[in-house]
Amino acid sequence: SETTSALLYLNGISVSFDGFRALNELSFVIEPGEMRAIIGPNGAGKTTMMDVITGKTRPDTGDVFFEQGKYDLSTLDETEIATLGIGRKFQKPTVFEMHTVEDNLQLALKNDRGVKATLFWKSSPEQEARIDEVLETVRLKALRHRVAGSLSHGQKQWLEIAMLLAQDPKLLLVDEPVAGMTDVETMQTAELLREINRTKSVVVVEHDMAFVRELGVKVTCLHEGSVLAEGSIDQVSANDRVVEVYLGR
Numbered sequence: 092s093e094t095t096s097a098l099l100y101l102n103g104i105s106v107s108f109d110g111f112r113a114l115n116e117l118s119f120v121i122e123p124g125e126m127r128a129i130i131g132p133n134g135a136g137k138t139t140m141m142d143v144i145t146g147k148t149r150p151d152t153g154d155v156f157f158e159q160g161k162y163d164l165s166t167l168d169e170t171e172i173a174t175l176g177i178g179r180k181f182q183k184p185t186v187f188e189m190h191t192v193e194d195n196l197q198l199a200l201k202n203d204r205g206v207k208a209t210l211f212w213k214s215s216p217e218q219e220a221r222i223d224e225v226l227e228t229v230r231l232k233a234l235r236h237r238v239a240g241s242l243s244h245g246q247k248q249w250l251e252i253a254m255l256l257a258q259d260p261k262l263l264l265v266d267e268p269v270a271g272m273t274d275v276e277t278m279q280t281a282e283l284l285r286e287i288n289r290t291k292s293v294v295v296v297e298h299d300m301a302f303v304r305e306l307g308v309k310v311t312c313l314h315e316g317s318v319l320a321e322g323s324i325d326q327v328s329a330n331d332r333v334v335e336v337y338l339g340r
């Protein structure tokens with residue numbers, strides 16, 4: 092069945108904060124190799140969902156099965172989940188502003204197993220090759236010796252995505268990557284995520300519908316902590332309830 096072949100299977104997840112249900116029996120499936128866009132109004136539970144997947148928040152009820160049911164993430168802590176190959180990009184860029192692009196990637200690589208990173212360790216040839224590869228992917232090769240603080244907002248977001256890629260996750264969770272980006276950067280980010288999705292599964296939370304359309308992937312719309320609608324962007328944006336609670340008329 093689709094649930095046993097799933098890369099990620101959220102099964103009846105509920106989370107309450109002081110009696111308020113942020114997630115209400117949320118269930119959905121991400122297939123191996125898939126990229127999924129998650130949309131929904133403020134307060135729908137998108138951030139809480141990401142927090143549950145990464146182990147930052149433990150669900151009150153439900154299971155989070157990863158890799159064909161091999162692991163139940165709801166029983167693991169954040170470090171264990173990261174080690175299984177789940178990388179998360181928060182909305183705001185958090186690069187080391189005083190370090191160069193290349194050194195940011197060195198630090199990301201060395202932090203792979205949760206060890207406190209230092210630039211004094213010499214990189215292996217494999218690590219150097221990996222840095223070249225991810226710089227190529229995010230198209231920041233020409234800026235590798237620039238201090239990260241001097242990059243544009245969009246370039247910092249791409250650098251942080253590269254830092255996650257350096258750790259070679261199986262599943263990349265990306266929270267509102269194009270907020271604050273120019274239109275050109277937004278479209279380049281869609282292209283970048285599609286390229287990343289050739290080898291990795293991706294879940295991206297986003298409000299920018301032009302960007303979601305550009306991704307061209309299956310969309311899940313959350314509302315009041317559960318799935319309101321799921322399907323292509325055309326199907327979801329034609330759904331009356333989605334229009335009512337999210338898109339507006």
Ligand code: ADP
Nearest residue numbers: 108112113131132133134135136137138139140
């Ligand atoms: P979204 O990311 O879709 O905007 P969230 O997951 O951030 O939604 O929030 C879902 C609901 O849960 C919101 O009403 C929010 O106020 C509430 N909530 C989220 N985190 C907490 C928390 N730590 N304590 C209390 N309420 C919270």
